[in-house]
Amino acid sequence: MSNVWDSRADAYRTSETHASGDDLDALVELCDPRDGVKILDVATGGGHVARRLREEGAEVVTCDASPGMGADVVCRAEDLPFADGSFDVVVSRIAPHHFSNIGEAVGELARVSNRVVVVEDTLYTSEKVEAAESLRDPTHVRSYSEEEWRDLLESAGLEVERVELFRKTHELEPWLARTGCTGADAERATELLAELLDAGGKSWTDTKILLEARKSQR
Numbered sequence: 001m002s003n004v005w006d007s008r009a010d011a012y013r014t015s016e017t018h019a020s021g022d023d024l025d026a027l028v029e030l031c032d033p034r035d036g037v038k039i040l041d042v043a044t045g046g047g048h049v050a051r052r053l054r055e056e057g058a059e060v061v062t063c064d065a066s067p068g069m070g071a072d073v074v075c076r077a078e079d080l081p082f083a084d085g086s087f088d089v090v091v092s093r094i095a096p097h098h099f100s101n102i103g104e105a106v107g108e109l110a111r112v113s114n115r116v117v118v119v120e121d122t123l124y125t126s127e128k129v130e131a132a133e134s135l136r137d138p139t140h141v142r143s144y145s146e147e148e149w150r151d152l153l154e155s156a157g158l159e160v161e162r163v164e165l166f167r168k169t170h171e172l173e174p175w176l177a178r179t180g181c182t183g184a185d186a187e188r189a190t191e192l193l194a195e196l197l198d199a200g201g202k203s204w205t206d207t208k209i210l211l212e213a214r215k216s217q218r
């Protein structure tokens, strides 16, 4: 997995869809970044979340499973090398659908936070869209519904306080190119996305789910 991601590092650092958007602005606000707030960005990828949080004065540690992403710490979300409650806020954006064990990973996000966990990911749409995502990127494991996300966070001892949805449009060509998906696979992935393609077939729109969950006081 790491080698695949290492070779994609530049594509994710320069990806417009990752670097900006209403979803990113809202996520940054939920993290409440300011002087004295310590935040862990899990699966930081191109580092867009961390950059924005640091601009607001927060103290940010980044981690990622792939050495090529240049994170502060190389580790898996399922096995975070941090003490219980060592961060005020733990955030992970557009990455959990790659985690091989989502239950363990969410448990770890909750364990190392002393206050809040913020998660953003692609919302489950249909099995066809799942098939398109896996064809385009074999590291795609699964997108989850709102109900599944609520269960995952509550099972980790968190209380869900806020849920927001954002529509995000992706130009097909750069979206396929970022993971090196070409030829028959690219054609098939595009066919599978038919229900979400725009009229000209040049872009498609998915929904991102953003959740804020708090450590239970019980």
Ligand SMILES: C[S@@+](CC[C@H](N)C(=O)[O-])C[C@H]1O[C@@H](n2cnc3c(N)ncnc32)[C@H](O)[C@@H]1O
Pocket: 005, 012, 018, 019, 042, 043, 044, 045, 046, 047, 048, 049, 063, 064, 065, 066, 069, 075, 076, 077, 078, 092, 093, 094, 095, 098, 099, 100
């Ligand atoms: C789409 S990128 C993340 C995007 C980034 N968070 C942002 O907002 O721009 C997905 C990242 O997840 C990382 N990753 C995949 N599986 C992981 C795991 N089990 N634990 C930690 N990082 C993982 C990859 O190395 C990659 O950098």
